[in-house]
């Protein structure tokens with residue numbers, strides 16, 4: 155007797171990054187092997203009060219860790235690497251990445267005191283992880299040393315672009331590998347997964363070198379000190395800032411922990427070229443006159459504790475902002491950060507300094523491909539199926555439309571969201587299920603111990619304050635022994651709202667009497683009834699919803 159041969163299937167399961175910007179993570183699996191592409195985090199949105207980081211819900215990977223053969227990281231951005239220190243505490247698997255990618259990961263793992271089996275790869279590496287054979291191609295992006303991934307499966311090739319752009323004149327001379335992609339088009343490509351971040355932007359993304367030219371012009375026109383804020387990981391940009399510094403015979407001072415770290419790691423690994431004598435320690439800044447100095451710093455997103463935020467509010471120990479200084483914000487605000495960036499720009503102008511930012515000065519170019527580049531990628535690779543990745547739903551939708559325009563059959567295009575199980579078999583592809591995939595919050599040292607309920611509480615507290623009722627009851631007959639007393643914070647000024655507080659006390663007393671008549675003695679029920687009645691009463695009187703906390707002491 156022969157065992158019946160099982161039909162071949164390959165599943166793609168986005169754990170994060172689809173329907174959102176951030177926490178990219180994708181499972182590729184067959185019956186016996188799993189590989190994970192990227193393990194990223196997301197920075198919290200404004201309504202996630204007090205949350206430090208957001209991780210993907212990778213419980214599916216943990217549940218199936220016996221089948222996990224490796225984690226492949228496309229590049230060193232935190233939306234692709236930031237979950238590693240957390241997931242590596244729960245699964246054991248080798249982590250593959252290029253030299254710079256691993257250098258940056260190593261630094262993070264050290265901070266978290268997590269050990270890992272890091273394995274360096276290049277675009278030439280061929281890997282075998284379980285039944286999957288992996289190859290790679292170089293991609294150009296806003297961080298050096300990025301890779302796209304080609305996975306050879308029984309059903310054809312899976313091509314994952316990572317984050318990329320088609321810059322024909324990249325700063326490091328390492329463009330996205332067109333020839334390699336063209337060869338793929340002649341093979342059987344089962345599915346292309348491609349970066350959707352800029353799918354709404356028509357045309358082509360500006361080459362990074364155009365930013366270098368704008369920066370140099372600004373540097374040449376600057377009379378006094380120059381302060382430039384950039385992403386800490388944008389080493390092409392940082393190289394161009396260094397080049398403009400050298401060109402205008404200035405010296406470079408670096409401020410802000412992440413950018414100091416990255417400049418150190420990248421120059422050790424040879425990804426930054428800094429001529430001897432250009433760098434000046436921040437403590438030495440006052441020994442140089444303003445027109446000799448360029449300060450490279452963090453804070454391009456308006457982060458409140460960053461170097462630029464402190465400099466602009468005159469709160470930085472070594473770097474002060476003076477009239478006549480030039481400040482360049484060499485980044486575009488990530489959606490959600492516009493307001494804080496705008497506040498910083500205001501402060502720069504108020505100081506009498508000059509501000510340059512994306513809107514007015516061409517000091518930023520995206521690292522992601524625009525519409526014409528996206529169509530070009532699909533035309534090169536010629537996939538049978540297409541899955542837009544790395545974007546909010548609207549980006550994915552626009553990218554899907556582009557795929558249809560260049561001839562991918564609509565029934566072969568899948569707009570998936572986190573948790574969808576997309577199954578490929580010889581008969582085609584379809585979404586066959588859904589796994590749990592949401593946000594896991596990191597708050598201080600705790601991972602995942604903060605749920606939506608706690609967040610709702612924090613939202614209420616921050617908006618309408620807290621209203622605490624303390625009452626002591628006789629254990630036997632639930633009569634009031636002491637109180638009720640009211641403690642309130644952030645809701646109303648207690649002294650001026652005596653009437654409201656008195657009425658609230660009466661409300662609590664009435665509720666307790668009512669409950670006694672109904673024979674209710676359970677403390678939990680009493681509390682919930684007090685909370686409900688008091689919330690209703692306060693809302694009726696003030697149209698606000700403070701958090702109501704009844705405290706019942708039995709004596």
Ligand SMILES: [Zn+2]
Nearest residue numbers: 229231295317
């Ligand atoms: Zn990236």
Ligand SMILES: [Zn+2]
Nearest residue numbers: 231233234317
């Ligand atoms: Zn990304």
